[in-house]
Amino acid sequence: xxxxxxxxxKLNFSYESGTPxxxxxxxxxxxxxxxGIIGANGAGKSTFLKLLLGLNLNFTGSIRxxxxxLEKKTLPQIREKIGYVFQDSDSQLFMTTVGxxxxxxPRNYGLPEEEVERRVLAALEKVHISHLRDKSIFKLxxxxxxxxxxxxILSTSPDMIFLDEPxxxxxxxxxxxxxxxxxxxxxxxxxASHDLDFIWDTCSRVxxxxxxxxxxxxxxxxxxxxxxxxxxxxxxxxxxxTVRENRTPG
Amino acid sequence: MSKIGxxxxxxxxxxxxxxxxxxxxxxxPLGKLVLTVFYITVTVSFPKYELAGLAGMLLYPLxxxxxxxxxxxxxxxxxxxxxxxxxxxxxxxxxxxxxxxLTIGRVPISGGVISMLTxxxxxxxxxxxxxxxxATTPMDEICRAMRVIHIPKIFVIVVLLIYRYVTVFLxxxxxxxxxxxxxxxxxxxxxxxxxxxxxxxxxLRSMDxxxxxxxxxxxxxxxxxxxxxxxxxxxxxxxxxxxxxALVILALRLFxxxxxxxxxxx
Amino acid sequence: xxxxxxxVAPVVAGTMYAASAGAxxxxxxxxxxxxxxxxxxxxxxMGAFVFAAQMINFTIPGTGSSGHLCGGMMLSxxxxxxxxxxxxxxxxxxxxxxxxxxxxxxxxxxxWNMAFYGCFVGSLLIWRPIMKKGASRLKIILASVLGCxxxxxxxxxxVTLETMLSGVTELPFKTFVAAMQxxxxxxxxxxxxxTAAVLLFVNEARxxxxxGVGEASKKEGKLSFGWTIGILGVLALLIGGGxxxxxxxxxxxxxxxxxxxxxLEELETAEAVIYAGAEKVQSTTSFLPDxxxxxxxxxxxxxxxxxxxxxxxxxxxxxxxxLFRYFRHKxxxx
Numbered sequence: 001x002x003x004x005x006x007x008x009x010k011l012n013f014s015y016e017s018g019t020p021x022x023x024x025x026x027x028x029x030x031x032x033x034x035x036g037i038i039g040a041n042g043a044g045k046s047t048f049l050k051l052l053l054g055l056n057l058n059f060t061g062s063i064r065x066x067x068x069x070l071e072k073k074t075l076p077q078i079r080e081k082i083g084y085v086f087q088d089s090d091s092q093l094f095m096t097t098v099g100x101x102x103x104x105x106p107r108n109y110g111l112p113e114e115e116v117e118r119r120v121l122a123a124l125e126k127v128h129i130s131h132l133r134d135k136s137i138f139k140l141x142x143x144x145x146x147x148x149x150x151x152x153i154l155s156t157s158p159d160m161i162f163l164d165e166p167x168x169x170x171x172x173x174x175x176x177x178x179x180x181x182x183x184x185x186x187x188x189x190x191x192a193s194h195d196l197d198f199i200w201d202t203c204s205r206v207x208x209x210x211x212x213x214x215x216x217x218x219x220x221x222x223x224x225x226x227x228x229x230x231x232x233x234x235x236x237x238x239x240x241x242t243v244r245e246n247r248t249p250g
Numbered sequence: 251m252s253k254i255g256x257x258x259x260x261x262x263x264x265x266x267x268x269x270x271x272x273x274x275x276x277x278x279p280l281g282k283l284v285l286t287v288f289y290i291t292v293t294v295s296f297p298k299y300e301l302a303g304l305a306g307m308l309l310y311p312l313x314x315x316x317x318x319x320x321x322x323x324x325x326x327x328x329x330x331x332x333x334x335x336x337x338x339x340x341x342x343x344x345x346x347x348x349x350x351x352l353t354i355g356r357v358p359i360s361g362g363v364i365s366m367l368t369x370x371x372x373x374x375x376x377x378x379x380x381x382x383x384x385a386t387t388p389m390d391e392i393c394r395a396m397r398v399i400h401i402p403k404i405f406v407i408v409v410l411l412i413y414r415y416v417t418v419f420l421x422x423x424x425x426x427x428x429x430x431x432x433x434x435x436x437x438x439x440x441x442x443x444x445x446x447x448x449x450x451x452x453x454l455r456s457m458d459x460x461x462x463x464x465x466x467x468x469x470x471x472x473x474x475x476x477x478x479x480x481x482x483x484x485x486x487x488x489x490x491x492x493x494x495x496a497l498v499i500l501a502l503r504l505f506x507x508x509x510x511x512x513x514x515x516x
Numbered sequence: 517x518x519x520x521x522x523x524v525a526p527v528v529a530g531t532m533y534a535a536s537a538g539a540x541x542x543x544x545x546x547x548x549x550x551x552x553x554x555x556x557x558x559x560x561x562m563g564a565f566v567f568a569a570q571m572i573n574f575t576i577p578g579t580g581s582s583g584h585l586c587g588g589m590m591l592s593x594x595x596x597x598x599x600x601x602x603x604x605x606x607x608x609x610x611x612x613x614x615x616x617x618x619x620x621x622x623x624x625x626x627x628w629n630m631a632f633y634g635c636f637v638g639s640l641l642i643w644r645p646i647m648k649k650g651a652s653r654l655k656i657i658l659a660s661v662l663g664c665x666x667x668x669x670x671x672x673x674x675v676t677l678e679t680m681l682s683g684v685t686e687l688p689f690k691t692f693v694a695a696m697q698x699x700x701x702x703x704x705x706x707x708x709x710x711t712a713a714v715l716l717f718v719n720e721a722r723x724x725x726x727x728g729v730g731e732a733s734k735k736e737g738k739l740s741f742g743w744t745i746g747i748l749g750v751l752a753l754l755i756g757g758g759x760x761x762x763x764x765x766x767x768x769x770x771x772x773x774x775x776x777x778x779x780l781e782e783l784e785t786a787e788a789v790i791y792a793g794a795e796k797v798q799s800t801t802s803f804l805p806d807x808x809x810x811x812x813x814x815x816x817x818x819x820x821x822x823x824x825x826x827x828x829x830x831x832x833x834x835x836x837x838x839l840f841r842y843f844r845h846k847x848x849x850x
Contacts (some may be wrong), residue, residue, distance in 0.1 A: 055465055083491065084469050090418050091462035094306065094557070096390040096410055103479060108471030136388075137266050138417040154471065254571050261614055291526050291622045298684065302822030305830050316837040318550065319844070328616035332520040332772065338695075339523055339685040346686035354820065362686060369522055369684055376521035377616050384613045392613070404556065409606040411560020412567065419568035427572055439573035439582035445710050449569050450717025457725060460561035464554045474553040502781045512825025 003066055004054070004188055005030035005103075011061040013051055021047045021080075022059070022212040031159075034189040036199035036220070039209035040234030045192040046087075046208065050161045053084055062231035064161065080109065083153025083161040085238045087168060089145035090137075098124070098140070098148045099133040105156045123155035127181050143174025149206075150181065167198040181190075196238040200224055208233060258417055265322070268388040274318045275386045276509060278397035278488035284491040286383040290376045292503050299351065304372065304510060305362040306502040310495060311378035318386060325381035332373055340369040360468040387415045407476045411463075419456065426452060517675055517700075518626055521619030525682035532678065533624030539632055540605060541625070546598035550831075555599055557666040563603040566591055567610065574710050575687050583706035588634015589643075590711050594718075596727045597639040604631035613767045629671040637670065638663035644728040651719055651729045664708030665701065672700035 008027040014020040063070040086092040095101035208216040347362035573582035594598030821850040
């Protein structure tokens with residue numbers, strides 16, 4: 001087994017009000033996997049990702065990232081391995097220019113300025129936006145912002161990347177571009193989304209969450225084509241599949 | 251265009267101009283910042299009847315605007331904010347200060363008229379100088395200059411963040427007011443019954459956003475200490491530009507250059 | 517009301533810069549002491565929020581006009597006086613750079629007039645004492661309105677003083693004050709109500725966001741009590757001046773008011789003091805001395821040759837600028 005893997009055992013989490021959001025969830029994933037996390041609103045997708053990042057430590061059960069247990073004192077170590085792309089790029093990108101924002105993480109990890117420079121160029125190159133380096137973030141389009149967000153986390157060469165609703169508010173061209181860029185990232189990916197077509201195009205495995213538990217876990221073909229299962233969980237077949245189905249004669 | 255829309259486009263225009271590839275833009279921000287403050291200080295230091303000497307001060311903005319090919323119109327439009335207040339302060343000077351200081355032909359000119367004009371000219375010159383700075387220096391560069399002179403980092407970061415999110419919130423404010431106006435077409439502003447909820451909702455969303463931003467910082471290794479990159483070393487031009495201009499400005503202030511020129515002709 | 521660069525003399529500007537920088541330095545020290553990493557993004561975002569929110573027009577019932585949110589009071593009610601003050605400076609700096617609202621030289625004055633009073637006086641002397649034992653609808657309205665009215669009165673009075681000391685206007689002091697204070701009384705009232713409305717909403721939805729509520733005298737030193745009395749005294753003076761001016765049917769309300777509060781027998785004396793002060797400031801300020809060029813008249817700007825010189829210089833400069841542009845564009849076209 002490669003060194004890149006993520007292990008979640010019997011995870012439980014509830015908000016202060018007492019309503020459980022994640023209950024008794026066990027999940028494993030390792031290198032080269034692209035896991036789509038799907039589920040209706042409130043199924044616990046975003047909460048699950050945030051728990052894995054250690055943004056809330058009031059959980060029970062265990063989360064281990066490459067054998068390191070997630071707890072307060074291991075947070076810096078773990079966060080260096082994970083990149084997280086927010087749903088709203090404006091929250092993710094808080095510096096004034098793209099280059100400065102991409103340099104934020106490498107600088108925080110204490111890299112020398114020449115190395116920071118190299119990382120920034122490489123990260124921008126990976127998402128094909130080298131030309132936007134000195135551009136102000138508020139001048140970017142939605143699609144450019146999403147790619148810049150991705151660059152900000154790639155600059156630390158993470159072992160795994162998590163994305164929360166990455167395709168929201170992207171036009172078809174930018175969407176295709178993002179799919180292309182994501183498919184170039186080889187390590188571990190977790191993508192939480194309602195956009196099942198996007199999952200279909202980017203993921204090798206799909207996990208269906210329902211009421212904080214895994215309701216199904218399998219290949220996209222097994223889960224995204226199972227109309228009964230999806231509808232039972234407040235979802236619909238991916239559009240591309242319905243079109244294909246309708247077109248198939250007989 | 252609405253007031254908010256206008257503000258957004260003004261910031262965006264300045265952002266564009268300041269990042270254009272011009273040699274004035276490429277100069278080190280600190281030199282430009284110091285020169286601007288120096289110029290404004292010297293300009294306002296002219297005594298109230300020193301209208302003639304003040305005329306010479308036009309040299310700096312005029313020369314730089316011309317060489318850098320900046321628009322005077324854009325700069326002068328900014329006067330609309332300052333001018334009303336300056337007008338109030340100056341407009342009554344001619345009524346209170348009637349002492350005749352000068353007669354041109356047969357027209358007597360009182361001290362009040364001169365001091366009023368002096369005030370107006372100062373307003374124009376200082377606004378031009380301010381425009382010159384912001385139109386040739388992006389905001390993050392100005393912040394870098396502030397760091398060079400050891401203005402505390404915490405403040406500089408807050409300024410950068412405000413600047414980063416001003417357009418985001420202005421756009422949100424525009425959406426909110428437009429949505430409101432569409433449903434209340436006859437009102438000129440927001441009705442008092444929704445004062446609290448309209449802004450309050452926006453405020454709570456802003457707090458949530460601040461939380462997300464903080465998470466985004468944490469996830470990328472933020473430990474309470476902001477690290478900004480370093481600026482390339484100073485070139486001779488970065489140094490010469492403000493120093494030479496400062497000498498010219500000082501000469502215009504200390505010697506009656508303008509009057510001497512006038513004497514040749516009178 | 518933002519002071520413009522043209523309205524301040526260098527020494528007045530410098531003094532106000534120093535005062536504001538002192539308050540800012542102390543605020544930075546206090547914010548660092550809080551040691552709350554999250555404060556930085558919250559300050560940045562709240563600054564941008566206030567910036568945008570101040571641009572929304574709120575209809576004042578029964579009139580055709582509109583009012584805006586009061587930034588200083590709002591920010592310090594959410595971030596505390598120190599964080600609020602620093603954030604306000606950021607807002608004022610961006611307003612001055614991008615919208616020419618205020619100016620780089622007058623920034624020190626504007627920070628003092630708007631941010632210092634709004635944040636320090638408004639939150640430490642009004643908001644916190646009122647909220648000490650918890651918030652209620654009435655208390656929030658009271659604190660917001662009182663805070664806005666008082667801090668705006670102080671700000672308006674400072675604008676008047678700074679302008680007078682800079683010697684740019686011939687307006688008699690009393691006329692000036694008579695114009696400024698009542699206008700700002702009305703503005704303060706409206707801004708206070710708008711600010712109160714927003715804070716009431718916050719108090720209902722997320723009360724934990726409000727600063728300084730229910731801090732039952734944790735470490736109120738005696739010093740702050742002395743401060744309170746001192747500043748409230750100044751407040752009373754200003755408010756007294758403003759209110760009596762607006763309300764008084766006496767032929768010269770201000771004369772009476774100032775004479776009473778300052779204890780000066782004659783207003784002339786008060787006025788003379790201010791003018792003498794202004795004069796003194798003027799002469800010390802001209803950090804660049806007046807022309808002492810041999811053989812030139814004393815007031816150079818008002819001689820005929822001065823005016824002629826000015827016309828020629830301006831004509832030559834504008835002419836060359838025009839030619840420069842003309843030839844460059846021609847060159848670009850060819």
